[in-house]
Amino acid sequence: MANAVGLLAGYALDRLLGDPRRWHPVAGFGQAAGALERRLYRPDRTAGALFTALAVGGPVLLGAAAAAATRRRPVTRAVLVAAGTWTVLGGRTLRHEATVMGGALRDGDLPAARKRLGHLCGRDPSTLGESELARATVESVAENTSDAVVAPLVWGAVAGLPGLLGYRAANTLDAMVGHRSARYARFGTPAARLDDLLNLVPSRLTGLLTIAVAPVANGDRERAWRVWRRDRNDHPSPNAGQCEAAMAGALGVRLGGRNIYFGRSEVRPFLGDGPRPEARHLKRAARISGAVGLAALGLAAAYPLTVGRLAAAVGRRVLSAAVGGRGSDGAGDRRGSGGVGDRRRSGGAGERPRGRGVVAARRGSGR
Numbered sequence: 001m002a003n004a005v006g007l008l009a010g011y012a013l014d015r016l017l018g019d020p021r022r023w024h025p026v027a028g029f030g031q032a033a034g035a036l037e038r039r040l041y042r043p044d045r046t047a048g049a050l051f052t053a054l055a056v057g058g059p060v061l062l063g064a065a066a067a068a069a070t071r072r073r074p075v076t077r078a079v080l081v082a083a084g085t086w087t088v089l090g091g092r093t094l095r096h097e098a099t100v101m102g103g104a105l106r107d108g109d110l111p112a113a114r115k116r117l118g119h120l121c122g123r124d125p126s127t128l129g130e131s132e133l134a135r136a137t138v139e140s141v142a143e144n145t146s147d148a149v150v151a152p153l154v155w156g157a158v159a160g161l162p163g164l165l166g167y168r169a170a171n172t173l174d175a176m177v178g179h180r181s182a183r184y185a186r187f188g189t190p191a192a193r194l195d196d197l198l199n200l201v202p203s204r205l206t207g208l209l210t211i212a213v214a215p216v217a218n219g220d221r222e223r224a225w226r227v228w229r230r231d232r233n234d235h236p237s238p239n240a241g242q243c244e245a246a247m248a249g250a251l252g253v254r255l256g257g258r259n260i261y262f263g264r265s266e267v268r269p270f271l272g273d274g275p276r277p278e279a280r281h282l283k284r285a286a287r288i289s290g291a292v293g294l295a296a297l298g299l300a301a302a303y304p305l306t307v308g309r310l311a312a313a314v315g316r317r318v319l320s321a322a323v324g325g326r327g328s329d330g331a332g333d334r335r336g337s338g339g340v341g342d343r344r345r346s347g348g349a350g351e352r353p354r355g356r357g358v359v360a361a362r363r364g365s366g367r
Contacts, residue, residue: 002070002077003160004301007153009078010085011297018092025087029059030172037177041187048187052173052194059169063161084161088168090148091293094120094141095286101137102282105130120144122179124260132257134277138285139255142210142247143240145289147171150209150296151202157300170194180264196238203239205299206292207232207246213291214250217284224249227272234269241271248272250288251281 033055040051063084070077097119104113113133114125120140125133151171155163170191177184178192211224227249228242235241235256248255248271255277256270 001305002074003081003157003304006078006081007085007156007297007300009082010087010156011089011091011153011293013082013086014089014092016092017086018096019090026168026172029169030176033169033173033176043183043186045186045189048177049190051177051187052170052190055173056166056169056194059165060162063163063165067161081156081161081164084164085152085156088152088156088164090144091290094144094148095290098137098141098282098286098289101133102279102286105134105279105282122261124262127260130279131276134279134282135253135255135257136259137282138247138251138253138277139240139244141282141285141289142206142243142255145210145292146199146203146206146239146243149289149293150206151199153293153296153300154202154205155198157303167198170198199239203242205296207242209292209295210243210246210250210288213288213295216291217250217287219250219284219288220252223252223273231269231271234271236266236268245271247285247288251277251284253277253281 036055037051040047040054066080067077070080097116101113101116101120104110104116110130110133113130114128117123117125117128117133117136121136123136125136128136152164152167155167157163159166173191174188174195176191177188178195179188181188207228211221211228214221214224224246228246230245231248232241232245235244244255252272252274253276254270254272254274256268256272259266259268
């Protein structure tokens with residue numbers, strides 16, 4: 001219950017206030033991770049794995065310690081989960097950036113729009129026109145709805161504070177070192193693979209929720225479903241295509257094409273049918289992103305009280321059976337077979353229960 005309340009309160013804080021303007025904890029973590037990278041860097045995956053383990057393990061251990069300390073203090077636990085959720089979510093900021101970009105494009109202010117693109121992704125905006133700027137924004141909104149909203153809520157629901165902090169740490173590392181470059185080609189691979197793994201379920205959930213809420217932005221569920229099933233696995237990323245294909249179908253646009261980064265270019269497959277995105281599509285994309293976030297919040301808040309509680313009960317029963325079975329074997333060894341004492345010990349041990357189970361929109365990641 002404390003985790004569910006904390007997730008709801010943290011989401012409300014992000015919805016109302018957005019990211020802290022100063023002293024953002026994720027920015028502080030990025031600075032610490034940067035210092036750690038400078039000490040550990042070598043152009044090989046072993047060094048990258050050590051860096052990732054230390055940089056992600058620290059926040060996970062911090063969250064686990066806080067969770068253990070507040071096990072019997074539900075109000076304090078809820079406050080900590082709320083603060084953690086607010087810290088790691090970036091939904092309001094993401095929608096704000098899409099709205100600002102849409103306004104600049106509608107006004108025909110390409111210099112302002114190009115300058116703003118750096119708040120959403122790492123593409124080189126210097127030669128991009130309205131359509132390409134709009135496409136980059138729609139793709140970033142689609143992917144970051146998963147990275148900055150759905151995935152933190154999923155991991156917060158499943159693992160509480162350690163899940164919230166660990167996920168945001170891994171996602172931040174991916175943005176820092178997980179992109180393709182000469183420096184991080186090998187060192188950044190462990191961070192990128194961990195981020196891919198943690199986003200396997202959230203990205204697919206984001207795609208399905210995008211399809212479900214498409215009508216809030218005058219989208220077509222059937223078209224979104226068809227495009228998602230057809231195009232989602234065409235993207236080189238195991239997760240980005242899940243979100244972008246669903247968004248393309250919901251908006252009725254075509255995403256993908258040639259992406260120009262600083263010093264390199266990539267050609268992505270087309271996702272969806274219809275025209276290229278325009279300024280008018282950005283407001284709709286932001287509306288879909290907000291609706292997906294609310295739907296994910298409902299699922300996340302319900303998880304600790306439904307599936308989570310059931311999983312804990314099953315875990316306690318399995319543990320009780322395992323401990324009871326060992327107790328029964330020991331009783332038989334000590335007292336022989338067939339006696340009344342044996343039956344009492346094995347029966348009592350089997351019946352007695354034992355134990356009780358229990359970062360801002362991403363930028364510069366080469367998306």
